[in-house]
Amino acid sequence: MFGDDSPLEAKLLKDYLRSVIRVQGGWQLNLSWNKSFDKLLILYRNIPFSFDKVTIYMAVSEFVKKEDLDDKWKQAFPKLLGNASSLGWSGFVFKKPFFSSSNTKTEKLVQGLVKEEALSNMLNSKKDLMDLIKKIKPDSATVDLSINVTSQASLAQFLENPTEISWVASLEKYVIREPGISGLVKNVMSALDLMIATAKEYSMKVYES
Secondary structure, three states, X not given: OOOOOOOHHHHHOHHHEEEEEEEXXXXXXXXXXXXXXXXXXXXXXXXXOOXXXXXXXXXXXXXXXXXXXXXXXXXXXXXXXXOOEEEEEEOOOOOEEEEEOOOOHHHHHOOOOOOOOHHHHHHHHOHHHHHHHHHHOOOEEEEEEOOOOOOHHHHHHHHHOOOXXXXXXXXXXXXXXXXXXXXXXXXXXXXXXXXXXHHHHHHHHHHHO
């Protein structure tokens, strides 16, 4: 199912693994399990002036498929746009994690985006998630909509008439390949699961309102 050059995470998740695909910058793992996402991207970012790399874990969930994207979902979509969230830390000695709607990909793409804190507040209210974040201590984390466009024209078209609603949750961390990595990967998967599940929960609230 996977070769010797596949990532360690593929071996750790072998009981749930359907396939492993090499993609630009890393790997895509397609999974079959009871979590809120079934696609995991494992990408790598070089650390300046070092041979080390930061690992980027990205969970992708196609929440509303094209065939299910009715007019009500299209009306809800603009409200979801402003609620993408990113992780920050408060305090000096005992730092406390929190999510807010800032520094996200959507914010950079969509000019004049009105930011809201509803999803961030929901994420912050999830004690299990925040406890995991404290354990993992990621360099960054985001929950954002997937907007896969190639130009401003295609962006405008997608915003006016979205073809799907997909959420992406990401965690970045410098990972040391040591015996404790299996516990770290387990915690990362659980955190990503909770982040995606919360985004779906929020989406349904917007849809039903």
